[in-house]
Amino acid sequence: MTPTLLSEISVFVLAVFVGFEVISKVPTILHTPLMSGSNAIHGVILVGAMVITASATGPVQDGLGFIAVVLATINVVGGFAVTDRMLEMFKSRQPGGRGPGAPS
């Protein structure tokens, strides 16, 4: 096992714990925006799509890489935009800075 792989596995395992920990308490009202927001975060696959398209050899790889870039861009741009649109709905109605999930 190479040192690179070892450090990648460490990062992976730690990220699992962080992922669980970070949303352990979330009100029902935010389930949909949270799903949508995390959906946008996996749009980071755009980075991967760019890397493989840049190093692609031959028309098949070029074509598949291109499709990957398009799909990943839709994921990341659309994901963030739709999440923002959802959360925008809550914005205007927070007198005294109270959030929509705070008990009344």
Next chain:
Amino acid sequence: MTPVLAGIALLYLLAAVLFIVGLKQLSSPRGARRGNLIAIVGMVIAVAVTIPLLHPTAIGIVLIVLGVAIGAPIGVVGARAVKMTAMPQMVATFNGVGGGAAALVSTVELLRVTGTHAPAVSLGLPVVFSVVIGAVSFAGSGIAFAKLQELMRGTPITYRGQQLANGVLAAAIVVLAILLVVTANPGILLGLLLLSLALGVAFVLPIGGADMPVIISMLNAFTGLAVAGDGFVIQSPVLIVGGTLVGASGTLLTKLMSDAMGRSLANVLFGAFGQVVSGPAAAGAADARPVRAGTAEDIGTLLAYSQRVIIVPGYGLAVAQAQHAARELASLLEQRGVSVEYAIHPVAGRMPGHMNVLLAEANVPYEQLREMDEINDAFKTADVALVVGANDVVNPAARSSPGSPIFGMPILNADQAKTVVFMKRSMRPGFAGIDNELLYDPRTIMLFGDAKDSLVKLAAAVKAA
């Protein structure tokens, strides 16, 4: 490592930290919108610092720029143009394309590497993982979209031998996956992709429309894991962190969602199998039973002279765009001294929190929105429960009939109100496709018609009363 590369690595780390902070903020009401913006900043950094790392061919540059130029407007227009009611299928779509991209990244990398030498197992394993999971997520999200958009039947689609067929499919995928890791043959890769797409379809078909949010959340976690796998394939820590965060938090969120519906995840996934299909016969019997239909005038008067009215909004209200009409009726009633509250079921609409978004859009005061646990005891003292376009979330079968597909789901106690007014277009069953006894209860009055028209008529009747 040169200083430039070190700087880039640190910026990737910063992006990963911003993803974590963003997610954290997204899970608290106060910081949610800021959380999304923080994640966007992280994403911009991650993409920007990737550019100097690329040593692209001329065609590579063109394809990347063109790809972003095509994808970005599609994403923006899709996100902006979609109706609030169609939000769940939009999220499914964005998730599915991400899964597709994740599968393709591994596919292309394997094709490229096999062009020069036989790939190591440490490459083959994550490639296989990302291809399978990504393709399942892509195809599964497609079916989820079709069901929610009502391009296909929303009810569970089952057939004889389904479990066996799915089992064979899964086994074939495992065999091909092992062969691919050993041989790295492009033909096997293609076969694996196709079978994984088929599995994605087969896996979502038997799941009912009402459970779709849970499935979308699960596929979201899948895509995250596929992206993390790609991170191992192209040795990108930011993909590993970003993907794993979504994979882990998405898994937890999936569990929280099924808990909110009072269901176990296993029940959501496999509940449809072996279920007795009681379609036409049961529905036919139901049609023949008498229901009490009222006029808008009668019900308006009833509302006007009530003390306490609880509105139970459902997806039908959202579809009819009746949020504004509901709010107007509520203000009229309040002016007369009637107490009005909205009872929000955790899965009202099509997703947890969906109804809150829709009512927020109509400027319903936040103080009037009550979560289920908060208001369920209040139905006993309510004069009228006004059920607008909801059905399954007030179906007493969830409490009383163990055979029902929604048995065990927590429901709103609308049946405990003195009078229940159901505003529906027809006697058609709700999204879960099951009959509702409450419609035939002697205390129930039906008001047939489009929710928006009916609410406007009710408001007129209240004014006149």
